[in-house]
Amino acid sequence: MAAFRDMEEVSQGLLSLLGANRAEAQQRRLLRRHEQVVERLLETQDGAEQRLREVLTAEKEVAQSLLNAKEQAHQGGVELQQLEAELQRASEEDARLKASLLYPFLCLSRELEELKEIEADLERQEREVDEDTTVTIPSAVYVAQLYRRISKIEWDYECEPGMIKGIHHGPSVAQPIHLESTQLSKKFISDYLWSLVDTEW
Template sequence: MAQCHKFQDLEETGEALVGFINSSQPDKLTRVKDEHQALFDQHVETTNTVTQILKDLAQIEETVGQRLLDMEEEKKRREMELESLEEQLRQCTAKSQITDSELQFLQRELESLRNTEHELEAIQNEVDEDTTEVIPSAVYVAQVYYLITKIKWEYDTPPNILKGVHYGADLATPINLDTSTRCRSDVSDQLWSFISTEW
């Protein structure tokens, strides 16, 4: 608005200058010329000032715009980091829950194994007690059977195999019977056949 007004002043001054030239008054012409030069100089200075202000404003706008873009980029980066951390937290929480479940399962298994171990120890103690009582009598019975039957049995055979040696008066006879293929009475008869009826 002020610049428009100055241009109007310049026009008026120019018209006054033309009028003074026409009136041929050298002192007024010089004064008008000086005023015109001063106005022109002021116009140039104002133009330079406005141009510099516009340049500074454009520079400020560019700087502010760049800072705004940088801040938007930083905001996006922070949001991505936050999402990544939230995802890691979710995964860690899930893993922690799975680990807790596995730990509880293993603790139950350990407790069960300890109970089983205690039961086995109790059974072993019972077996040890029974063994100390039964083995001497079992040895005695086996010795009595041997004295009567003269048959020495092998005890590390499968359950359905009877294996041993009958020590007769003149001859040792091996015994190897599969009880799964023969009836019990046949097996019994064959074993009794080794026993001498002479007393």
């Protein structure tokens, strides 16, 4: 604005000088002065416009950078939420897989423990049977042999159920034994079998 006032003052002075018919030298000085003022004004205007353009460009770049930063921050927030959700899903899936893998293992472990207990029980029973066998089998064999020597009866162990069959080897002849246990009392069968035993030694 000051430059415009200077120019106006110079112009008015020039007009007044021209109107007063002053010296030519003073007119030239005023014209040079006018030209210098105009040049300064134009330079100042060009510089101001350039600075204004630079400021506007800088403001635009700053605004665009700010928008980009906000968009990146928003996008980053969205991606972070997606990653957190995926991580949560992966953790749940991992826990489910661990549980599904661990359950059969626990079941198999329990079954294995049960099998070990059964195996130990069977081994214990086998030892008991072996111990019982070593003690009772000679006695049973002895009793069976003694009974056969005394009664002289050879039993048919393959006969049908409900039947008592065998052969009594008496002093003179062998006599077959054929009894139906379902139709005879146990006392009768016992008395009959003892009657076959020879009382003479």
